Amino acid sequence: MQTLSVSLGHRSYPIQIGSGIYHDASLLLAGLESQRVAVVTNNTIAEIYLHRLVSTLRASHLSVMEIILPDGEEFKNGATLNIIYDALMRERCDRSTTLIALGGGVIGDMCGYAAATFQRGIPFIQIPTTLLAQVDSSVGGKTGINHPLGKNMIGAFWQPKLVIADTDMLRTLPRRELSAGLAEVIKYGLIRDEAFFYWLEVNMERLTQCESEAIAYAVERSCRNKAEVVAADEFETAKDGGRALLNLGHTFGHAIETALGYGTWLHGEAVGTGMLMAARLSARLGWLADKDVSRISRLLQRAGLPLKAPNIGAEKYLDLMGHDKKNIGGQLRLVLLKSIGEAMTTKDVTTTDVLAAINDCSDD
Ligand code: NAD
Ligand code: GLY
Numbered sequence: 001m002q003t004l005s006v007s008l009g010h011r012s013y014p015i016q017i018g019s020g021i022y023h024d025a026s027l028l029l030a031g032l033e034s035q036r037v038a039v040v041t042n043n044t045i046a047e048i049y050l051h052r053l054v055s056t057l058r059a060s061h062l063s064v065m066e067i068i069l070p071d072g073e074e075f076k077n078g079a080t081l082n083i084i085y086d087a088l089m090r091e092r093c094d095r096s097t098t099l100i101a102l103g104g105g106v107i108g109d110m111c112g113y114a115a116a117t118f119q120r121g122i123p124f125i126q127i128p129t130t131l132l133a134q135v136d137s138s139v140g141g142k143t144g145i146n147h148p149l150g151k152n153m154i155g156a157f158w159q160p161k162l163v164i165a166d167t168d169m170l171r172t173l174p175r176r177e178l179s180a181g182l183a184e185v186i187k188y189g190l191i192r193d194e195a196f197f198y199w200l201e202v203n204m205e206r207l208t209q210c211e212s213e214a215i216a217y218a219v220e221r222s223c224r225n226k227a228e229v230v231a232a233d234e235f236e237t238a239k240d241g242g243r244a245l246l247n248l249g250h251t252f253g254h255a256i257e258t259a260l261g262y263g264t265w266l267h268g269e270a271v272g273t274g275m276l277m278a279a280r281l282s283a284r285l286g287w288l289a290d291k292d293v294s295r296i297s298r299l300l301q302r303a304g305l306p307l308k309a310p311n312i313g314a315e316k317y318l319d320l321m322g323h324d325k326k327n328i329g330g331q332l333r334l335v336l337l338k339s340i341g342e343a344m345t346t347k348d349v350t351t352t353d354v355l356a357a358i359n360d361c362s363d364d
Helices: 025-030 043-059 078-090 105-120 131-137 167-172 175-192 194-208 212-232 242-247 250-260 267-284 290-302 314-321 351-360
Strands: 002-006 013-018 036-042 063-069 097-103 124-128 142-147 150-157 162-166 334-339 342-346
Touching (some): 002 212, 025 162, 036 078, 043 063, 043 097, 078 105, 078 142, 105 142, 105 150, 175 342, 212 242, 242 342, 267 290, 314 351
Parallel strands (some): 097 124, 124 162
Antiparallel strands (some): 334 342
16 A cells, blocks of 8 residues: 655645555554544445445444435536535434545545535545546546536535545546556646656556556556645645646536536547647647657557547637636636746637637548
8 A cells, every 4th residue: 555645734634545454443543533424425436435435434434424415427426525515414423523525536526626625625525436536536626517618616625534545446446447547646646747658658458447556656656746746836826837837628528518518428529639739739839749648649549539529610619618617817827837847827819719729630
């Protein structure tokens, strides 16, 4: 087992990465300050993992509630969030209740937001069950829900007390979901870890085959990168770079997800194609060599990710990208690549170049 730490002063917390650890009572108890817990999950994950987790907690003499939500990005909204609040109110939970998010990024984001807001804040633990959640969404404290006009537009920063990433859980993950998680893994190589990008070029097939050792290494290296970025710029306020760089490809990707309807394209798929759009735009500006764009495109393809987005139209892109949280004073702010392993934010882009890059990566 590997233990990493997200260093945030008195709000620091460990990320435990290992095999068969999600039902380890001593690990769970180390992150719990209360006798009462509510496990938040969805119907798909409940069937596979809920019973074992709840049995472990009950055997440790904890009082355990189960809150089971419908499965899907299209349910990451206020109505589903209310199911959590209603259950907590019905059971007369107070600030000494700890929430446990058992699921992918959708469950983690919603459970985290419920924890951030219920009675002005209660503790929560992340047990991420998708690759995407293990390498990205469970770490760093971004929580929230979607708005019909924009992804993740309602939310809060609220850090978990503990993250338990059990890589064995990825064995039941559908192929398409594994590929979606690989987009966020590739992201770390692109924005700040050139050696990792090279490692991914050598080892991609081991990852797509879900080979344990390779997966554990990718999760550990991704979390290490994320923890460093978050520790340096928790609230994404750095003027240059900082946490905003973790959003490489997301401005394009969120537009694709929103335009197609939440859940049609997976978040990771949209981010993957969005990163290629960002790479093409970087090349148009003369920042990135064409041969590096080709390396990126090849790696995304080997990860099983789409390279072309459905054509949603220029107007729709510009409208939806205009809602992005990175924008300042209504001006588009994008994360682009200087090279593989180095990213930066810029407002210095023309609409013509942005649309040309989008066009390069869209169906005719
Ligand atoms: P998801 O949570 O929808 O999970 C994907 C699918 O896999 C679901 O159907 C789920 O039920 C199923 N599943 C989960 N674990 C499984 C397992 N072990 N075995 C079998 N099936 C399993 O999707 P995701 O890709 O994990 O998360 C995407 C969400 O994360 C998006 O809403 C995105 O905005 C958010 N996100 C948040 C952050 C952040 O920093 N908070 C970062 C990246 C993404
Ligand atoms: N996934 C982007 C962030 O955590 O900042």
